[in-house]
Amino acid sequence: MTIKAKHSGQRGRTSGTSRGVRNLHAEIAFKIGERICSGEFPSGSVLPNEAAWGKLFGASRTAVREGMKVLQAKGLVISRPKIGSRVAPRESWNLLDKDVFAWHGAAVGRKAFIATTQEFRRHIEPGIAELAALKRTPAQLEAMAHALSRMSEAERLDNAISSDVAFHRGLLAAANNELLNPFAVLIEQSLGSLFEFTTQVNPRYRQAIHLHERIFKAVKEQDSEGARKAMQALISDTDDVLSGERAGQKSKSKPGRS
Known part of the structure; x- marks a missing residue:
């Protein structure tokens, strides 16, 4: 299953924050x-x-x-x-500031930004999942379950992205470590941009949901090592999606291919 945007012109999340009414x-x-x-x-x-x-x-x-x-x-x-x-x-530069993070992401370009995001995830998110399994509260589990349910039922791109981000933010909250809280900005903006791309090109979207379910199950059962490994598996799956997209782009560019 591949979720597609229901409308065109959706703005990338690294192209700048919504300005609204500014003085x-x-x-x-x-x-x-x-x-x-x-x-x-x-x-x-x-x-x-x-x-x-x-x-x-x-x-x-x-x-x-x-x-x-x-x-x-x-x-x-x-x-x-x-x-x-x-x-x-x-x-x-304070990359934990939403504006600075958005300006930086727009400046470096999507390819470099996604590569940096994946590096960040490999080093940070497995540890977050491990902590969440040890320290989550019933209310935090409920919030994660709600996000996972929304993700499974999503038919629109924006709903799939927002529920996916909500799951990862919920996981961060469940780690219950105040020093990790500032990473909420990175989770929201970097993963939002990444998921906006991968959700559209992922031919195995249901597989990604299954991997999220494995993370949730391990956190719920307070299996810290299982949560770490499940997160590593999810990140590896994203790597595979990105590698497949790059390979597809190269094959399309070869002479003689339509």
Whole structure:
């Protein structure tokens, strides 16, 4: 079974967060942040001054200054009196901030972003599953079961993605470790983007659901090693889906193939 989108034009999750209604300085921060993460202004480079930004955006220096404060809080910009604002080193960027994470994902491109996401999952999610099996509460089990049920019944792409993400976020919550809580942003945005792609191209979607069920069963039975192995199996299955898609793209590009 392969779930397809019911409508066209669905926006990728790494192309930027929903802006909604923003005040002026937040909109300025958003636009400058996108340009920094895209590489237009490399780390260490001096940014245009407040007057230049103000002219570009039709905004006051006060609005620009407040926008820069937002970017400083996100770790993207370093400002010094009489020196101006510079782009901070990339290692200082707060990728746990939703905006920064979205800008970064859009900038690196889908292929690199998915590869990074899978690396993150291999090193983090099996441990999360193991902890969840040891520390989950009845309420957390119920939340995971609800997400799994929604995932099994989903016929629309957006419903399949949201329920899949909800399952993984529920697993993170069930680990009951405060130091892991900030990873909720990464779970929501990186896995959301990954699942948006893999759910559409996965010819074995029901197999993926079965692997989620194995994780849930192990967590429910407090089988920590089983939960770890079940998560590793799910991640390996995603690797297989991605490898199959890459192989398919290569074969389509060969001469003589229609």
